[in-house]
Amino acid sequence: MVNYFSSDFKLAILGGGQLGKMMLYETRKYDIETLVLDPSSEAPCRISSNYFEQGDLMDYETVLNFGRKADVVTFEIEGVNVEALKQLESEGKKTFPSAATLEKIQNKAVQKKFYKEKKIPTADFKVFSDLSALQNAVQKKEVEIPFVWKSATGGYDGKGVSVIKKAEDLKELSEGECIAERLVPFKNELAVIVARTPSGEVRTYPVVEMEFHPTANQVEYVICPARIEEKVAEKARAIAKQVSEAFEHVGLLAVEMFQTEEDDILVNEVAPRPHNSGHYSIEASYTNQFEQHIRAILDLPLGNTDSKVGGIMVNLVGDPDHEGEVVYENIEKIMEMNGVTPHIYGKKITRPFRKMGHVTIVDKDIARARKIAEKVKNSIKVISKK
Amino acid sequence: MVNYFSSDFKLAILGGGQLGKMMLYETRKYDIETLVLDPSSEAPCRISSNYFEQGDLMDYETVLNFGRKADVVTFEIEGVNVEALKQLESEGKKTFPSAATLEKIQNKAVQKKFYKEKKIPTADFKVFSDLSALQNAVQKKEVEIPFVWKSATGGYDGKGVSVIKKAEDLKELSEGECIAERLVPFKNELAVIVARTPSGEVRTYPVVEMEFHPTANQVEYVICPARIEEKVAEKARAIAKQVSEAFEHVGLLAVEMFQTEEDDILVNEVAPRPHNSGHYSIEASYTNQFEQHIRAILDLPLGNTDSKVGGIMVNLVGDPDHEGEVVYENIEKIMEMNGVTPHIYGKKITRPFRKMGHVTIVDKDIARARKIAEKVKNSIKVISKK
Numbered sequence A, B: 001m002v003n004y005f006s007s008d009f010k011l012a013i014l015g016g017g018q019l020g021k022m023m024l025y026e027t028r029k030y031d032i033e034t035l036v037l038d039p040s041s042e043a044p045c046r047i048s049s050n051y052f053e054q055g056d057l058m059d060y061e062t063v064l065n066f067g068r069k070a071d072v073v074t075f076e077i078e079g080v081n082v083e084a085l086k087q088l089e090s091e092g093k094k095t096f097p098s099a100a101t102l103e104k105i106q107n108k109a110v111q112k113k114f115y116k117e118k119k120i121p122t123a124d125f126k127v128f129s130d131l132s133a134l135q136n137a138v139q140k141k142e143v144e145i146p147f148v149w150k151s152a153t154g155g156y157d158g159k160g161v162s163v164i165k166k167a168e169d170l171k172e173l174s175e176g177e178c179i180a181e182r183l184v185p186f187k188n189e190l191a192v193i194v195a196r197t198p199s200g201e202v203r204t205y206p207v208v209e210m211e212f213h214p215t216a217n218q219v220e221y222v223i224c225p226a227r228i229e230e231k232v233a234e235k236a237r238a239i240a241k242q243v244s245e246a247f248e249h250v251g252l253l254a255v256e257m258f259q260t261e262e263d264d265i266l267v268n269e270v271a272p273r274p275h276n277s278g279h280y281s282i283e284a285s286y287t288n289q290f291e292q293h294i295r296a297i298l299d300l301p302l303g304n305t306d307s308k309v310g311g312i313m314v315n316l317v318g319d320p321d322h323e324g325e326v327v328y329e330n331i332e333k334i335m336e337m338n339g340v341t342p343h344i345y346g347k348k349i350t351r352p353f354r355k356m357g358h359v360t361i362v363d364k365d366i367a368r369a370r371k372i373a374e375k376v377k378n379s380i381k382v383i384s385k386k
Helices: A016-028 A060-067 A082-090 A097-105 A107-118 A133-138 A167-172 A230-246 A289-297 A333-336 A366-379 B018-029 B060-067 B082-090 B101-105 B110-118 B133-137 B166-172 B230-246 B290-297 B331-335 B366-379
Strands: A010-014 A032-036 A051-054 A074-075 A125-128 A146-152 A161-164 A178-182 A186-196 A200-204 A208-212 A219-224 A250-261 A267-273 A310-317 A324-329 A342-345 A355-363 A381-384 B009-012 B033-038 B051-054 B072-075 B127-130 B148-151 B161-164 B180-181 B188-197 B201-205 B208-212 B219-224 B251-260 B263-269 B310-317 B324-329 B341-342 B355-363 B381-384
Touching: A010 A016, A010 A060, A016 B018, A016 B341, A060 A082, A060 A178, A074 A289, A082 A097, A097 A107, A107 A125, A107 A267, A125 A133, A133 A178, A133 B310, A146 B009, A161 A167, A178 A186, A186 A230, A186 A267, A186 B033, A186 B051, A200 A230, A200 B230, A219 A366, A219 B018, A230 A250, A230 A267, A250 A289, A267 A324, A310 A366, A324 A355, A333 A342, A333 A366, A342 B018, A355 A366, A355 B127, B009 B060, B018 B033, B018 B290, B060 B082, B072 B133, B082 B101, B101 B110, B110 B127, B110 B180, B110 B263, B127 B133, B133 B166, B133 B180, B161 B166, B188 B230, B188 B263, B188 B290, B201 B331, B219 B366, B230 B251, B230 B263, B251 B290, B310 B341, B310 B366, B331 B341, B331 B366, B355 B366
Parallel strands: A010 A032, A010 A074, A032 A051, B009 B033, B009 B072, B033 B051
Antiparallel strands: A125 A178, A146 A161, A146 A178, A186 A200, A186 A208, A186 A250, A208 A219, A219 A310, A250 A267, A310 A355, A324 A381, A342 A355, B127 B180, B148 B161, B148 B180, B188 B201, B188 B208, B188 B251, B208 B219, B219 B310, B251 B263, B310 B355, B324 B381, B341 B355
């Protein structure tokens, strides 16, 4: 076995945001040497990495030269130069997840076709090379309103996705390759994180549930375990495993899914990295998602994915009416509550809806955790200095 | 309230070893800016601190100038210049734990007299200004063999403590102020960690038990919760709380105790900082000891000290037959076991008995955890590269 611990082994991480930051807690715990590349000089990973480089993640030469300094290359964001990863792989560098997987996932049209080819259940869809092709199809009634429009590339955190309810909505869309997806009525939005090693060991985490605000169309709570029937949970985990194996994925894969009215599971999309839906695992799981990602890409044995206790995650996003130097109002109030842990990502400036951190609430009783989560949500505010 | 999170608030930590390293996981989680001072350029805290300075912790000017750069000063090792802390306090700098507390604890004779004065149960003792005074007292039978000799200053990890079983043993002792303590037969060695804030909020952790090797006189496992009667556990926690309040301690205080044959609790000694006996808390507790220390010294609300699951800690010490570049043999074997997390402190060189890391084993069933802990102990070896 390679000697990763307190050795001269080097792990390169492309991207230095909050996901990388939480990954670094684990590389520090194992004393694994890390190199991080990020375009921002104030990236959260500037601290805790052994070596930090400021540079463009989409630039071929930058990524190639950076990757060459390490023994294994991974990423915490999908927006990295895939050609550079391919070149690194051809030079014998271990790149996990692989360039081929990332390339499929970066393009939602390719991703959806891949599911179809691999017989992975997903909502029906059609691919269009550009917006005018989609507009023509709508005129000819080949695509029926309502449907879900998704940009093939560049979508993130709900950007690049629109529900088209009437013809005029088409005018708001951006140009470029896109897909039109059937609007599936669903009971629940679920997610399962899968870890897979180069040797093929696979483990799935319990199913989590996204609870939406009753009126605003926004996820309020990520809840683990999901409050669904056991047989539905088993199906979701089995499908997530199937997706990971279809990609021959190495590392973490977060599989987002819909539970339909008929209790079918449809894969929505995947992220080839630690994921917001797995943040609860830091406090709740025997092995948190960041440690599991490190174990997976280094071909170490995977850890137990079970939970010690129930976990709920609440995102801390910038208040819509504030911009400027951040203040976490009432943070001391939520710290008084049982089982509450705030995570502050380290961004100095808050902006409306900017992801500034998250809060985990753990409890042996998930219903009690849910009540505390609501108190957290109603107490803390991410505002700017007066 | 002071704005600690993603602000320009600065916390100074004196000492940059493994305790500081684990504290930095928490300052990173809260995005609290840190400055660390340590004599070694390869200190584990060099990474993850916002600012690292190499310097002598016992040097008055070094500590004073370093402390002046921060808003609050704490330490992760007792061996720091107390006069510099006093000066910082007189300049209005918050120093937690306080210089007065540290001064009492640094000298075991002073510590023991303090217990007596405060009516805290502890083994009977006598103080001697130097070794010859003790030798005279033994000759005059004012001190009866067997007894426990303790150097008043400089003891650490079992150094500076000797059980005197016969007159010749006296010759092996080092010079200087010392105490002779009654040798108390005990059933168990226990410890309780107490957290206390400047506002006076106090919380105790559950009692942990040190399980010794059946023949070698060495702690093998730290087990939480201790396998003792509930009423003994309650007494131990009450006494630990009493000690913390007697010191008007701020921060963490680890209170080491004996459970006598008669189920009395005697305080052995204390450490005014996160402690080896609390490492289990990272994986097992709702609030781990390092987060709790930060909460305490910043006068934030204290977190829940209960455990989510049972926890056992095994120290990883250098194999007696190895010295050189470290290799953690069979680490991948222990990572396969359920609920096992290795912590690697980041020391490149192993030496006989050097503390190189620890392993935590958590499980809902403490008896099952104990079995896994034994497998861990029998598998992993800290050796040097061939």
